[in-house]
Amino acid sequence: MPSVFTWTVRVYYEDTDAGGIVYYANYLKFFERVRTEWLRALGIHQQDLLERDGVAFVVRSAVIEYVSAARLDDELKLTLSVKKLGRASIQFAQQAWRGDTLLSSADVKVGCIDKASMRPRSLPDMVAAKMQAA
Amino acid sequence: MPSVFTWTVRVYYEDTDAGGIVYYANYLKFFERVRTEWLRALGIHQQDLLERDGVAFVVRSAVIEYVSAARLDDELKLTLSVKKLGRASIQFAQQAWRGDTLLSSADVKVGCIDKASMRPRSLPDMVAAKMQAA
Amino acid sequence: MPSVFTWTVRVYYEDTDAGGIVYYANYLKFFERVRTEWLRALGIHQQDLLERDGVAFVVRSAVIEYVSAARLDDELKLTLSVKKLGRASIQFAQQAWRGDTLLSSADVKVGCIDKASMRPRSLPDMVAAKMQAA
Amino acid sequence: MPSVFTWTVRVYYEDTDAGGIVYYANYLKFFERVRTEWLRALGIHQQDLLERDGVAFVVRSAVIEYVSAARLDDELKLTLSVKKLGRASIQFAQQAWRGDTLLSSADVKVGCIDKASMRPRSLPDMVAAKMQAA
Numbered sequence: 001m002p003s004v005f006t007w008t009v010r011v012y013y014e015d016t017d018a019g020g021i022v023y024y025a026n027y028l029k030f031f032e033r034v035r036t037e038w039l040r041a042l043g044i045h046q047q048d049l050l051e052r053d054g055v056a057f058v059v060r061s062a063v064i065e066y067v068s069a070a071r072l073d074d075e076l077k078l079t080l081s082v083k084k085l086g087r088a089s090i091q092f093a094q095q096a097w098r099g100d101t102l103l104s105s106a107d108v109k110v111g112c113i114d115k116a117s118m119r120p121r122s123l124p125d126m127v128a129a130k131m132q133a134a
Numbered sequence: 135m136p137s138v139f140t141w142t143v144r145v146y147y148e149d150t151d152a153g154g155i156v157y158y159a160n161y162l163k164f165f166e167r168v169r170t171e172w173l174r175a176l177g178i179h180q181q182d183l184l185e186r187d188g189v190a191f192v193v194r195s196a197v198i199e200y201v202s203a204a205r206l207d208d209e210l211k212l213t214l215s216v217k218k219l220g221r222a223s224i225q226f227a228q229q230a231w232r233g234d235t236l237l238s239s240a241d242v243k244v245g246c247i248d249k250a251s252m253r254p255r256s257l258p259d260m261v262a263a264k265m266q267a268a
Numbered sequence: 269m270p271s272v273f274t275w276t277v278r279v280y281y282e283d284t285d286a287g288g289i290v291y292y293a294n295y296l297k298f299f300e301r302v303r304t305e306w307l308r309a310l311g312i313h314q315q316d317l318l319e320r321d322g323v324a325f326v327v328r329s330a331v332i333e334y335v336s337a338a339r340l341d342d343e344l345k346l347t348l349s350v351k352k353l354g355r356a357s358i359q360f361a362q363q364a365w366r367g368d369t370l371l372s373s374a375d376v377k378v379g380c381i382d383k384a385s386m387r388p389r390s391l392p393d394m395v396a397a398k399m400q401a402a
Numbered sequence: 403m404p405s406v407f408t409w410t411v412r413v414y415y416e417d418t419d420a421g422g423i424v425y426y427a428n429y430l431k432f433f434e435r436v437r438t439e440w441l442r443a444l445g446i447h448q449q450d451l452l453e454r455d456g457v458a459f460v461v462r463s464a465v466i467e468y469v470s471a472a473r474l475d476d477e478l479k480l481t482l483s484v485k486k487l488g489r490a491s492i493q494f495a496q497q498a499w500r501g502d503t504l505l506s507s508a509d510v511k512v513g514c515i516d517k518a519s520m521r522p523r524s525l526p527d528m529v530a531a532k533m534q535a536a
Contacts, residue, residue: 012438013448014159014431016152018206018318019383023148024327025296029416032293036414040475046415047475050286059292062332069326069386072152073442073449115287118337146304147314148297152452153517158461159430163282166427170280174341180281181341184420193426197465203520207308207315249421252471282427284420286474291416340420 004081005041007034011074021069027104028062031094034078035110042130054115055124060089064106074098085131088112088122138215139175141168145208155203161238162196165228168212169244176264188249189258194223198240208232219265222246222256272349273309275302279342289337295372296330299362302346303378310398322383323392328357332374342366353399356380356390406483407443409436413476423471429506430464433496436480437512444532456517457526462491466508476500487533490514490524 009030017023035057036046049055070076077097084091089111096103114121123131143164151157169191170180183189204210211231218225223245230237248255257265277298285291303325307314317323338344345365352359357379364371382389391399411432419425437459441448451457472478479499486493491513498505516523525533 010435012431012435013151013153014157014434017147018150018152018154018315019147019324019326020152020154021326021386024330025148025293025300028293028296029414032416033412033414036475045475047286047473050474056287058287058289058337059334061334062292062330064330064332066327066329071449072452073438073447118289144301146297146301148300152449153458153460155460155520158464159427159434162427162430163280166282167278167280170341179341181339181420184340190421192421192423192471193468195465195467196426197463199463200461203460205315206318207304207313252423281419281421282425285415286418286420286422287415288420288422293416 004079005034005038007037007078007080009033009076009078011070011072011076013072016072021071022074024066027064027066027096027106030076030078030096031080031106031108034080034094035092035108038080042134044127044130049124049127050115053124055121056113056115057110058113060109060111062106062108064104066104068098068101068103070096070098070103076103082131082134083107085128087128088120090123090131138213139168139172141171141212141214143167143210143212145204145206145210147206150206155205156208158200161198161200161230161240164210164212164230165240165242168214168228169226169242172214176268178261178264183258183261184249187258189255190247190249191244192247194243194245196240196242198238200238202232202235202237204230204232204237210237216265216268217241219262221262222254224257224265272347273302273306275305275346275348277301277344277346279338279340279344281340284340289339290342292334295332295334295364295374298344298346298364299374299376302348302362303360303376306348310402312395312398317392317395318383321392323389324381324383325378326381328377328379330374330376332372334372336366336369336371338364338366338371344371350399350402351375353396355396356388358391358399406481407436407440409439409480409482411435411478411480413472413474413478415474418474423473424476426468429466429468429498429508432478432480432498433508433510436482436496437494437510440482444536446529446532451526451529452517455526457523458515458517459512460515462511462513464508464510466506468506470500470503470505472498472500472505478505484533484536485509487530489530490522492525492533
């Protein structure tokens with residue numbers, strides 16, 4: 001597991017808007033795909049966490065810069081690195097690139113909750129262990 | 135409750151694509167908003183059904199025609215009528231209009247399921263009664 | 269035009285995710301609907317700007333806090349106020365509420381661009397005049 | 403180019419709804435991704451067509467059956483075959499599978515339009531040639 005995790009997404013019609021570019025909210029979709037794939041690469045499956053443990057991840061905050069626009073058919077390289085691993089939350093630095101052009105960067109803070117109560121809880125031990133090992 | 139229920143939606147950037155028009159899948163979102171508002175007008179709240187009764191509606195099939203395109207800022211009038219009310223399913227005829235211009239029409243069949251098992255079940259009595267009264 | 273503009277949105281199935289709550293990226297859709305309705309209330313129509321003047325608004329940055337979760341069928345009150353009106357950009361403070369519960373707040377910076385070149389440009393005079401008058 | 407084209411998509415949070423399953427409209431997004439990838443495999447790029455030739459594809463009609471539900475983290479295999487290649491339109495048969503379980507099938511009719519006028523036009527010669535060769 002490298003310290004920077006990368007994932008590629010393609011821009012489809014569904015991602016664009018009438019301005020001819022990727023709609024701004026959709027970068028948050030892309031950024032979540034990467035977080036999910038990073039979890040998957042660590043052997044952490046959110047559907048299992050949700051169904052078996054009643055544990056979910058929720059985004060607490062996001063700071064996003066939109067630097068350059070992406071268009072239909074573009075192939076984007078998404079990067080993720082962990083800035084801080086807390087007891088009940090994780091801070092990510094994420095970026096979207098098209099070749100050497102930075103399109104967007106985001107700092108995203110994700111918290112762990114008990115799904116039934118929606119209250120914060122510490123990361124399950126196995127999850128924390130896998131993240132620390134990475 | 136008139137035999138044709140109507141609802142208005144506005145087209146925002148999120149609904150459009152790089153072709154400059156409303157993305158085709160989003161008409162299914164619009165059509166579901168109308169079914170939800172029709173249920174609400176009958177006093178049927180899906181979140182209550184989901185949480186209290188473990189009952190959900192799922193779409194079984196949809197037949198959609200795309201006749202004319204909608205654009206950013208358009209105000210669409212959506213119509214809904216019940217074609218057939220079954221024991222465990224409902225068939226809707228739905229249309230999207232901009233003024234006198236038909237944009238899209240759809241026949242949508244919705245079924246009732248038990249959420250835990252995902253298996254078909256008959257409509258809850260109160261739900262069926264409210265629909266028959268309408 | 270009051271100094272705080274408000275708009276109401278309803279949460280539909282399309283807005284939610286498997287966690288049972290509104291998907292985090294969709295608040296950015298809600299926040300944009302409010303900005304669009306605020307522009308419309310000022311007599312500024314984005315489709316006209318796009319087609320007639322080749323002018324578009326793009327989001328430069330967003331800082332979002334997610335405080336409490338929204339669920340299916342919730343009615344959200346969205347608020348908008350202008351923090352700073354620049355020559356080529358506007359800074360908004362936006363919030364989403366369910367009754368007295370704050371769900372999310374965001375600072376959003378929007379810039380004006382020439383659609384053909386995608387380069388920043390000053391706000392069209394009429395647009396700036398309408399915003400200053402508000 | 404085989405007579406059946408296949409493409410794989412992963413189900414993310416963004417694709418699901420509060421019912422815990424993939425939201426019905428999102429299958430149309432998946433089905434379009436496959437059509438786009440099929441075009442790409444033929445050497446046909448929609449962004450080029452849009453910008454250089456002013457040509458776009460629009461969906462004329464869709465008939466969709468929802469057979470079984472998909473959930474978060476599922477990997478879906480999407481299939482596409484051309485049922486009929488017309489002068490100005492193409493009919494596709496498309497399916498979504500999870501392993502051996504059919505989730506959804508759709509017949510989709512796509513037409514070619516001149517983007518400026520939004521009127522039907524015949525497929526560009528090179529596009530038609532590449533499709534016939536496939």
